[in-house]
Amino acid sequence: MYKILFNLVFRKMDPEKAHHLGFFWIRLAASVPGLRQLVKLVLAPQDRALRTTALGLDLPGPFGLGAGFDKNAVGVDGLSMLGFDFVEIGTVTGEPQPGNPLPRLFRLVEDRALINRMGFNNQGSARVAARLAARPHTSSTPVIGVNIGKTKVVEEADAIADYVKSTQRLAAHADYLVVNVSSPNTPGLRNLQAVSHLGPLLAAVREAADQATPYHVPLLVKIAPDLADEDIDAVAELALELHLDGIIATNTTIGRGGLLAPADRVEAIGMGGLSGAPLKERSLEVLKRLRKRTEGRLTLVSVGGIETADDAWERITAGADLVQGYSAFIYEGPFWMRKVHKGLGAHLRASGFRTIAEAVGTKA
Template sequence: MYKLLFNLVFRKMDPEKAHHLAFFWIRLAASVPGLRQLVALVLAPRDKALRTTALGLDLPGPFGLGAGFDKNAVGIDGLAMLGFDYVEIGTVTGEPQPGNPTPRLFRLVDDRALINRMGFNNQGSTRIAARLAQRQRGSLSPVVGVNIGKTKVVEEADAVADYVKSTERLAKYADYLVVNVSSPNTPGLRNLQAVSHLGPLLSAVRQAADRSTPHHVPLLVKIAPDLADEDVDAVADLALELGLDGIIATNTTIGREGLREPAARIEEIGMGGLSGAPLKERSLEVLRRLRKRTDGRLTLVSVGGIETAEDAWQRIIAGADLVQGYSAFIYEGPFWMRRVHKGLSLRLRRAGFKSLAEAVGSAA
């Protein structure tokens, strides 16, 4: 049914406008008394065997929605209603910003991929912190991660202060915090992945989080798939040295290899980060490398090209404690999480594991 709707309606719409329309209906459904619980019963059946503990958090399952879908924390409960086990909001910047000029989001349907150059469009850390403070937390409320990035107009030399500003405003409302230094759409941002820049940045964010809240907020860093293998190793070593809680791998890529979309169309679209199925192989490679380097001492969150329960399962047995998706949600629709959860439950039992924790890294 959704695929028919996608082909007849959403596919013919501007992708960003289609996103806003779909997100409006998700939020509307979640706001109707009783409907949210009813929809969750249908779309989010829970298998106790999939329950997992990661980052010190108790989660109903391992699969969350990656950052980028809900930039402003306006639809967290609606997204949990659809079956996501946790929701990562953002990327949030220190100051509000409109992002890059439109059009800035493009579908590559034959590749089951997206290209975006959104540019961290969001309402800024002050307003989003106020919104998170007003949330009514209940039994159906999901774990919420907060992804923070650099404000575009802030110079690279002042980046640490900008991240600290967001941390001080948001840490108290975050179940976990992510430092995003890997988007290709903010000039100079990826330079911060260099260990010489990343170490001081992460240390400052950790200290700011500790000042802002009496409890420990897990801190992760999100890295790009375009890092050379030795740089992946260097980030892993730094994360261990600094006592980080985890790494999210990977963000979008600036690569364009192996796409079905005509080269002329790709050139017409221009710059932006590529997400979706084309990232599948590299994201899994980076995960395996991180698992080998860290040997289970960090929480690893795998994202990039995960479309099916089998994709998620391969990440888990390769060493991912948690997984995330985003692009496939656009193509699969609201029943996606239900299919993934059922498929993971089946694979867990077929493999003879009694819990998800037993499966993590079993093929590493």
């Protein structure tokens, strides 16, 4: 049903407008008394065998929605209703910003991929923090990660202060924090992945988070798939040295190799980060390298090209404690998580493991 809707309606719409329309429907359904519980019962039936613990958090399963879909924490309940085991909001910057000029989101349907140059469009850390603070907390409240990035107009030399500002505002409302230094759509941002810059940045964010809360907020860093292998190793060593809680691998890529879409159309789209199925191979390579370097001492979250339960299970057995998706959600629709959970449950039972945690890294 969704694929018919996608081909007849969404595919013919501007991708960003289609996103806003679909997200509006999700939020609307979640706002209707009783409807959210009914939809969740249908789309997200609980398989207790999939429950897992990571980052010190109890989760209904290992599969979350990656950052970028809900930039301002306006639809967390609706996304949880669809079955995501946790939701990462953002990227949130210190100050509000409109992002890059339109158009800035493009589909490569042949490749089941997206290209975006959104530019961290968001309402800013103060407003997002206020929204999160106003949320009621109950036993059914979804786990929320908060992804923070650099405000575009802030100079690279002042980046640490900008990240610290967001941390001070958001740490108390986050189940975990992610430092995003790997989006290709903010000038100079990826320079912060160099260990000489990244070390002081992460240390400052860790200190700010500790001062903002009386408890430990897990801190992760999100890296690009385009890093050279030796740089991935260096980030892993730094994360261990600074006692980070984890690494998210990977963000979008600036590469365009191996695409099915016509080269002239891809060239006409221009700059931006590529996500979706073409990222599958490299994202898995980075995960395996990180697992080898960290030997289970960090929580690894794998994202990039994960479309099916088979993909998710492959990442888990390769060393991912948690997995995330985003682009496949656009192509698969609201029943996607139901299919993934059903498939993961089948994999778990066939493997003989009792829990997802037992399966992590068994084929590393």
